[in-house]
Amino acid sequence: MTSPTHSPEDSRRRELGAFLRSRRERLSPQAAGIAAGARRRTPGLRREEVAMIAGVGTTWYTWLEQGRDVRPSVEVLTALCEALRLDAAEKRHLFILAGRQQPERRAATPEKVDGPLLHMLQSLVMQPAYVVGRRWDVLAWNPAAAAVFGDYGLLEGDARNIVHMVFTNPHHRRLLVDWEGLARAVIASFRAESAKYVGDPDFERLIALMTRSSPEFRAWWPRRDVVRNLSGVKHIRHPSAGSMSFEHMSFSIDDGSDMRLIVYTPLAEQNSIAKLEKLLETLPAERRTA
Known part of the structure; x- marks a missing residue:
């Protein structure tokens, strides 16, 4: 029996979903400004909490984590970066996996050669x-x-x-x-x-x-x-x-x-x-x- 084959696009979407899930699971409710409340079975944030903070639908975000064929816009990816508290390297990685060009960050501070x-x-x-x-x-x-x-x-x-x-x-x-x-x-x-x-x-x-x-x-x-x-x-x-x-x-x-x-x-x-x-x-x- 042959194993199913996946296209590079399928693999990229699955990796995008896995990366989002890993960032969600490492972020504590307190760090995201959410009251911990009762005992939680899910490590980190729940999917609906990330969706709420980012301003997107829970079902749509769930599809994104599942690697389905959904295409987040630059604005949505930026909102997810903020919701998940991603650093500069993680933001760049997320945009690459999503096949989007990250908005250029204009350096406002004086330039310094280390x-x-x-x-x-x-x-x-x-x-x-x-x-x-x-x-x-x-x-x-x-x-x-x-x-x-x-x-x-x-x-x-x-x-x-x-x-x-x-x-x-x-x-x-x-x-x-x-x-x-x-x-x-x-x-x-x-x-x-x-x-x-x-x-x-x-x-x-x-x-x-x-x-x-x-x-x-x-x-x-x-x-x-x-x-x-x-x-x-x-x-x-x-x-x-x-x-x-x-x-x-x-x-x-x-x-x-x-x-x-x-x-x-x-x-x-x-x-x-x-x-x-x-x-x-x-x-x-x-x-x-x-």
């Missing part, structure tokens, strides 16, 4: 690297990045933003061999990544500033071009080392912050590796630490 990431930056001796925040502000960098692109510590506020540097910083603009091509890619990539922050005051202020400050930005931003560039080759014209080529790659920091680590690897062409070594040797002592 020690382990700073230590990684410092260890990338021969790879210029920096960390950018959700708005592409440069938050941290290593000595190699300072040697190649300049000392970010001399820049403050909006001036330490990648878009601002590309379009309005004369030094940074002179570094880029194919400035127009790179600038167009930067503005299209920035638009694509900032879509989740439409209406955010910090983004709106930066865009308004760039529109006033750069004629190219003012002309290209309304075109609404979008692109997603995670890697590529960048050719620069360093004021003392001359022509150099780097392969660059962008890595997401998986902590929900929208921070990214950008790493540049010098290529053999144009003697870029030897030139970077020489730049690091001549870097002032106070700039040799991240």
Whole structure:
């Protein structure tokens, strides 16, 4: 006798139901703000209690736990997350199991680069690297990045933003061999990544500033071009080392912050590796630490 087969969708629904049940059973009535009352046979909350807190029907929620073909909306999943007191990792897991995109959480607090990431930056001796925040502000960098692109510590506020540097910083603009091509890619990539922050005051202020400050930005931003560039080759014209080529790659920091680590690897062409070594040797002592 052959065992019944289940589709991946069936398996996902069963796993979703099992996950909801496990979170329900671990949550005490007191933690959910419900009086314990008489002796309870069910560990944690009852199904009808979760349904009541989340504002959904008990029968519908029961079907969800049973793995039936019901499709909870983003709003219902959010309500269930709150009812079950899920943390950030559990919320993400629930939305993945439900096949839904979790609403983006806008970080309202100041962005901070933690020690382990700073230590990684410092260890990338021969790879210029920096960390950018959700708005592409440069938050941290290593000595190699300072040697190649300049000392970010001399820049403050909006001036330490990648878009601002590309379009309005004369030094940074002179570094880029194919400035127009790179600038167009930067503005299209920035638009694509900032879509989740439409209406955010910090983004709106930066865009308004760039529109006033750069004629190219003012002309290209309304075109609404979008692109997603995670890697590529960048050719620069360093004021003392001359022509150099780097392969660059962008890595997401998986902590929900929208921070990214950008790493540049010098290529053999144009003697870029030897030139970077020489730049690091001549870097002032106070700039040799991240």
